[in-house]
Amino acid sequence: MSEQQRRAAGRERSDHGFDPAERLQDREARGLHRDIAPVERVAARSRMAPDPKAEPPTFEGEELSIFAANNYLGLADHERVQAAAAEAAREVGTGAGASRLVTGDTPPHRALERELAETKHTERALAFSSGYAANVGTIAALAPDVVFSDELNHASIIDGCRQAGAETVVYDHCDPEDLRAQMEARAAAPVGDESWLVLTDSVFSMDGDVAPLTAICDVVEEFGAWLMVDEAHATGLYDDGGGIVQREGLSDRVHVQMGTLSKALASQGGYVAGSDPLIEHLLNAARSFVFSTGLAPPAAAAAREALRVARESGRRDQLWATVDRLRDGLEDMGYDVWGETQILPVVVGDRSDAVALDDRLRDHGIVAPAIRPPTVPEGTSRIRVAPMATHTDEDIDRCLDAFRAAGEDLGLL
Template sequence: MTGRERHRLSGVAQIFPGENRLSDESLNRFVTEKLADLEKRDLRRTLRATGRAHGASVRRGQHELVSFACNDYLNLSQHPEVIAASCAATRALGAGAGASRYVTGNHALYAPLEQSLASLKGTEDAIVFGSGYLANIGVIPALVGPQDLIVMDEHCHSCLFAGAKLAGSRIIEFAHNDAAAAEDLLARHRAQHRFSLVLTEGVFSMDGDRAPLAELLASARRHDAWLMSDDAHGLGVVGEGRGSGTVAGQPLDIPLQMGTLSKAVGTYGGYLCASRAVAELIRNRARSLIYTTGLPPGVIAAATKALEIIATDKALVARPLAAARHFAAIRGMPEPQSPIVPILLGTPTRALDASAALEERGFLVVAIRPPTVPEGTARLRCAFSSAHSQDDIEGLAGALSKVLASL
């Protein structure tokens, strides 16, 4: 009896003794060797249960730690009004969306959220995705394809690279934040392609520095290329809360402004702010929007409330950057441009050791290793939030000095 006949007879695929063992063995060998290799290079990752406690504190096992690892920069995930909005929407509409936005998942809470995003970013329209990752892998291939050119910062987030690869376009990276290098690439290569996209982050997630958006926008315009900025770490914390696209109080006219609701907004989801026509095309063409379930009503309602707070509470929005600047001043570092302050340590082992030593002293600061950051630049990433007190900040600075001296 052939395998296909057996399948037809039983109605389900069955594994008979001795069958498929070869593939089991090769799979096991592959994963075991891969894990051993990651372990040897101090690159294996471990998921550790971590619960939010109060303010900036988290609980890991028996220990309470002051966390400098969280992207909830405004602590809005814990805000009573945000939680109340989420609970009310969940009670009224249920715990899940139930289907794709194109079927029955497009509950009425989406429209006010998209209006708030567009208004905060100064664009005609906005479109909300299931996450920032889904936004990037949906938007990029919907706009460019194999005939096109993508010029992108070498430090772009993994999901921007994933979107670019899915598009099948020619990808050329430019040196981090080097607007002149981007201009040079466009000057040399743009003419050989149908369309061109320039990709950058507004605030770099692992470096904390801001992109030269005005220069990149000018270059893109000169060469008929489209600038897309990922403002995951800018919204709510720079540009008076409007994000990295607002420079010296003025919004730059960036045509494709992507971001996430999972960092300063404190909830979950991603978005693209753009013109009405671009948003309409994305609504029709982005696979990661069309072929996935909508966000739960509670998430959308919480994000809308959080954006309302971001738009109105200027003092709150200023706090994370002020905290980062206080920390940097104590350590004699250059003034940070965002609430993210990296401490470069070089090897994964040094970064892991420093992180473990800080944890022993009551601070959670994660070690960031390749491939998240380039080889030789493993680091501690300190993320400051509105929940950090002076004592927290000064405590971390003191503990870090001791830990670095002992490495």
């Protein structure tokens, strides 16, 4: 039998391949298919293009006001941040070239980590190639026996728990009393000498609310566990460029502080801040650090300069003024706006209403995404409004006018 005949016979016997087209059809049928819409530049205003698939994007029409990015301080196009990245590229190189344990550890990495540790009031910090890698690698490297995780924690925390192979106990969202009850139940039926890790975001990315960290610290200390806090949506926005941990004065009570460099710090990457032994352990045991090329030096330099701008300038005050004006304006119209941070979830309930509102806002020149199940629970579909410090009064007026007109057109107001 020829090779061609053997292959044909094998195909007749079974099919062990994949059918991406069928999976896409299923996703489309469930209303979960998404496109990638290219943006011309990362700023408060930009043109966008329809998803060109494999072709180059074509940017046409007027600029849109972008209320969909996590570039909260508007630093992605800041001249100091761009200059720092360019200088690092010239002096060090455009890429790290290897794992940092080999030859990929450069002066921009070390300078960034020193300033992160200073900002987070810790002994040391460690930069990862992404926030996702920081969460997954850290949780797995700590290898807890049991994790207690807020029910609305980010997907990277959930995946970190899976990588760690830990028994995961989910507690009610932002509820330290339920956390205590779960820990009491576990303590009542001990299984040897277990290590416990409590995991929570500080600012939750879809609801815009804040974890009650002081009360959570009290519970964690009562049971002698460790606490890890994800400050992805808080880093750079609070006291001296810190996060909620710093705002609440809890730096010495949180064992592991994690965050990203890709949101308010307008770069790429993630970090973990904590004690010297913790960082030394992670750089040896976190697989997403050990077996990954180091963060690009220009990204490290850009993040460091963005942190400096966040600490020195009035960008944070500008952001909070914009947030207050948008929240007040939306609530005065009659919209239900959740949260207490720079993330403004405008909750409309029905998924079709949220998608229609997204489309109408786009018609009025506003980009603010509809968030619907399974990302959020049924009945809580919403528009997630994320303002930047660089939005002008004209941008804010344009946004509020768009919400008013779209809401009236759709019968939501």
